[in-house]
Amino acid sequence: xxxxxxxxxxxxxxxxxxxxxxxxxxxxxxxxxxxxxxxxxxxxxxxxxxxxxxxxxxxxxxxxxxxxxxxxxxxxxxxxxxxxxxxxxxxxxxxxxxxxxxxxxxxxxxxxxxxxxxxxxxxxxxx
Numbered sequence: 001x002x003x004x005x006x007x008x009x010x011x012x013x014x015x016x017x018x019x020x021x022x023x024x025x026x027x028x029x030x031x032x033x034x035x036x037x038x039x040x041x042x043x044x045x046x047x048x049x050x051x052x053x054x055x056x057x058x059x060x061x062x063x064x065x066x067x068x069x070x071x072x073x074x075x076x077x078x079x080x081x082x083x084x085x086x087x088x089x090x091x092x093x094x095x096x097x098x099x100x101x102x103x104x105x106x107x108x109x110x111x112x113x114x115x116x117x118x119x120x121x122x123x124x125x126x127x
Contacts, residue, residue: 006022007022007085008029008089015096016096017030025041026039027084027085031096034064036062036095037062037063038063038088038091038092039060040085040087040088042081043056058079058087060077060088061073062075062108062112064108071105073108073109076117077117090117091112094111094114095111098110098111
């Protein structure tokens with residue numbers, strides 16, 4: 001998928017967010033200030049749920065920098081591309097609303113923990 005076929009229209013994005021890498025199996029959006037990347041990648045889950053019809057899923061992540069170090073935080077898994085798009089938008093809005101340009105890693109971690117993906121892939125390791 002090229003940038004001409006964006007799954008999230010520009011007018012739906014919060015201020016400062018834009019597409020970086022948009023493909024069939026990977027979506028990356030970046031915010032300039034504070035510098036953050038949100039990533040949704042199609043993945044084979046460690047614990048597939050064939051009885052639920054989930055053989056593949058989308059993993060959502062947030063990439064940020066602490067000094068020279070690049071950190072990637074897992075946000076969660078969703079079963080569909082539509083869920084990944086909705087999850088990315090929810091993350092963008094939450095981070096835009098909660099973080100200021102001078103946020104620290106604690107504020108970012110707190111904001112990420114508060115994001116709830118409504119159509120998340122069930123985690124059978126918690127059963």
